[in-house]
Amino acid sequence: MAGERGVETVDMLLNMGPQHPSTHGVFRMILKVDGERVEDAEAVVGYLHRGSEKLCERENYRQIITLFDRLDYISNFNNELVFCLAAEKLMGIEAPERAQYIRTIMCELNRISSHMMFYGAYGTDVGVFATAFMYGFREREVIQQVFEAVSGARMMHSYIRVGGVAQEVPADFVPRVRAVLSGLKRGIEECDRLLTRNEIFLGRTRGIGVLSAQDAIDYGCSGPVLRASGVPLDVRAAEPYLVYDRFTFDIPLGKSGDCWDRYWVRMEEMRQSISIIEQALTQMPEGAIQTPVAKFGFVKPPKGDAYVRAENPRGDFGVYLVSEGKETPYRVKIRAPSFCNLMALRQMVRGSYLADAVVILGSLDIVLGEVDR
Amino acid sequence: MPEPRPVRRGPEKAEPVAPVRPDAKMEALLKEAFAGFGAAFGYAVDEVTVTAPRERIVEACRLAKDDPRLRFDYLRCLAVTEYGDYFQAAYLLFSTALGHKAMLKTNAPKDDAVIPSVMGVWRGADWHEREGAELFGVTFAGHPDLKHLLLFDEFSGKYPMRKDFPFEETVDWTPENDRPWSRLPQEGS
Amino acid sequence: MIGLLRAMGVTLKTMLRKPVTVQYPDAHLPISPRMLGFPALLWDSAVDEPACVGCKVCERYCPTDCISVTMKDNPLAKEGKSTRRKMVDDFQIRLERCILCGICVEVCNFEAIAMTDYHEQADISRGGLLATKDDLFRMGRDFQQRAGIKVTPGTPKLEAAAPPKEGSA
């Protein structure tokens, strides 16, 4: 085709990934570029398709928790929680109150650690090579040590059970979490100073990858991506699960739906999570941590289907569970937030500069483990 | 100093929680809205399910989205499930404006596994449908680009999520099937 | 100018801060007492026999099928020295496939298996990652000594926290 000055131009196809330092895992993007402009983008996923949903059909409810740990491998507690909530919903039971508080605290801590991971990775995407990563991981490591003290594992906890949690928290749990929180407050401030108002960072992210509220809803986006576009949908507030209706917290909303808003929403969410944890620590009652059913793991939900969703760090993580009344579920469908957020990538990347494609992808904060399952 | 083992056998919650039932108002509303569809109604714990015939599923979805009383503008999930001799697609809906939820379902027999695509209603149905098509072999008629999403060409014609697709056998390590290259000096590739 | 000074101030402050790095081969990050390392078999030193009776429950519940167990009659039981009528004949854990979930410990009725703090088990061959019965007892005894676990038949199951493990540093 002839360009403006009568020069013949051809569209170039540019392949990014599956091994690319800035694709956050094994993700492939085929970009159709016209000079520096991206005309179209096609996401190719499936490089980490491990067949978790199929494997769930042969394992019992206790064993499946280990598979759910490995879906969104940055927010393991949240994943376990959703599956356990789904099974509990089908069985019509509820975890004891103390267990619910422990779950809340762990999930919110995990949200912070996940956003810290995002902070580091996003800094790298924008060009602050290792510095942001170093700061993000310094905070993350402290949280992981708490996780290890509670569940015994740094990442794959298998701590939340159907009907409760696996074991009582250690004796020094409350003071320790409080100490971690006060450290985190300082850490978040430091991270904030490093990046948030940085002029180069603003230049790279302001007005880039704008997603309108209408589009975000239409694509089924959720989590910070949706809220950055100004839609106040947070499952913790819209359909309170656990004990979230007892806490007061804000839902940070973006204005324009650009990359900076998505970043800012996450930074604010960390502060909100800290406040939620503080409230939970004060309110946490004594008592049992498991219902009798959780002790032995012989979970057999009655026949039926249920859908449960919860607010993961990446958005609205849902499980559609179909049971036939056996020891293994009949069908588990996982609605992964990154999977749905990634659908909107094409819309956002179109028309932007090539260099911004990485920034936009980074701002979605995808985890391929749950995109591909 | 060993940390004492905290053994706590506190009072356990023995009384069963009252069964969760969906909102009666929602049920009445759905029954009224989907009156002309020949739809069946049911429950999925706390949600009302509406099973519409698959010929009219797009129409039903559009109604669910556009009806001012329902306004289901957010597709939470689209799950395909294989039952005995039919496939079921469940459309899990949510309204961001009104904050309520419902479940729409439709069935397709196995020998004619075609369900009309709802991509025209919610663009978010795109990848869910592609996934259902490659894992279960359900054709979503009208989808613009129904190619492989998660799998690759080797799986063409094979649908791993179906119940008759076997699991792999594990291969344990034995000295015979060990790969001895780790003990050899490196060679150029 | 002020910005420059402020930046220098940040640099100076960061320079004077204590590093968080742990010098690994010499030191180790603190290990939690509950840490899930590779599982190992415990030894009942009162009767001087393994606590495991080879009931295969862990083999059935292992999500990755990494355990294989066989059972035999216990010669000590005939002599009346032991209350265990059966004992473990062979026990293998394929550490390569173990995902450290702790299900085997949870389901064990005899307190015979425990998650140790062993985790640095890299090897140049997959064969080295096949833990035989002897390996497991060696790991288990070492861990038992360090953590001070005593196995007595008939004790209630571990309720909450695993006994503390001797991490370093």
Add this chain to the structure above:
Amino acid sequence: MEIKVTPDRLWKGESLLHKSGAPGVITGKSDELIAMARKSSLWPLTFGLACCAIEMISTYMAHHDLDRFGIVTWPSPRQSDVMIVAGTVVKKMAEPIKLLYEQMPSPKWVIAMGSCATCGGPYTRSYSVVMGVDKIIPVDIYVPGCPPRPESLMDALIKLQDKIMREGKTPRA
């Protein structure tokens, strides 16, 4: 501070270097010296597949800091020596991994990190997972664990350095 002694089945603390009398002077065969140079600047390819990648990143970061070992990540296979396969290798990813391995210059080493890369781990029964990266490329060190702690990975790297020294000592066939 107590020194953690890891149970080591392979090498029993064999001294690999010949120390001469003068301080700071090491003499050895050229192969050994080359091996020493190689082992002291291992550049792993930044290449994370799944969950283990997070622990791998943790290892590079402040608390563990792999730079101390002369290990610097490199985003291109053309200049890397080590490939740390951190995560599940699925069939769709097998070809790209092979390609990456072939792009790396020799000598090169591969670490299979975590049980997925070693043998499929929790996904051995899955229809789309390669049961161990050693089905497609040669592996030098297997690290068990799911995911291995950063210390396990560092231990594996130290063992790899040992192995490189041993390769330097053994004459090539």
